Amino acid sequence: MSGNTAHAAATTFRKGNGRIDRAPYDLDTVLDIAVATFNERGYEATAISVLAERLGTSKSALYYHVSGKEELLRRALDRALDGLEAVVEASAAVPGTAADRLEYVLRGAVRVLVGELPYVTLLLRVRGNTDVERDAIRRRREFDHRVSELVDAAHAEGSLRADLDSGTTSRLLFGMINSIVEWYRPGGPLDAEALADATVSVALDGLRAR
Structure with missing residues (x-):
């Protein structure tokens, strides 16, 4: 694998969750975890940072999927x-x-x-x-x-x-x-x-x- 190819693969792998050691999340998975958290903590009490932590990702990676928790x-x-x-x-x-x-x-x-x-x-x-x-x-x-x-x-x-x-x-x-x-x-x-x-x-x- 060339250096450019390896860099492209790593970038693609990061796109879903911002970490190269985890498989990328799809929107359905993000939504499932968000709903479980809203039910547990309440929507108002759930910050986007809490959802990112539950997903094991960053807020910026979460924004790749949705505009914010209101969209979720x-x-x-x-x-x-x-x-x-x-x-x-x-x-x-x-x-x-x-x-x-x-x-x-x-x-x-x-x-x-x-x-x-x-x-x-x-x-x-x-x-x-x-x-x-x-x-x-x-x-x-x-x-x-x-x-x-x-x-x-x-x-x-x-x-x-x-x-x-x-x-x-x-x-x-x-x-x-x-x-x-x-x-x-x-x-x-x-x-x-x-x-x-x-x-x-x-x-x-x-x-x-x-």
Whole structure:
């Protein structure tokens, strides 16, 4: 290897993390570590230097991937919200009753939660302190609203019990699904499908009109 070639290889190797003794990080890895740190320490309390230390790199190397921690937050929240919104969009093509579409959304939401657990956890913890957080809250409320519309439609068609109003039903459903982030641990006895089955059974079996 010539001197120029060796220098080029070392430069390329440094590009990902600023150190020649470590393999370069890709954006997904940076994002995973950032989300874990935000969940552990809180977004406001996490400086970019903390993220660089967790990655074993320098701040300048981290800026190679993103403009700053706000971009990391935006990408993380988008990842959670994009998955949830895709489930609602797909539910429109589900045949059957509004209750069937509601079941589809509940199952899909559980799958997204399990598949993107740290990201959904972060989404549920944002408080609207930044423009990025406020936009995420707006999108989350829109998701909630669309699910509430499904509950309303299911009540109107007689698929769900008439003695429970739509608002109460929606809040109970959201509360049940959102609480999963507090206790679910990957690798346990329940995988995503089993958890979706259990959620639908508990959430809807008592709500369906007989």
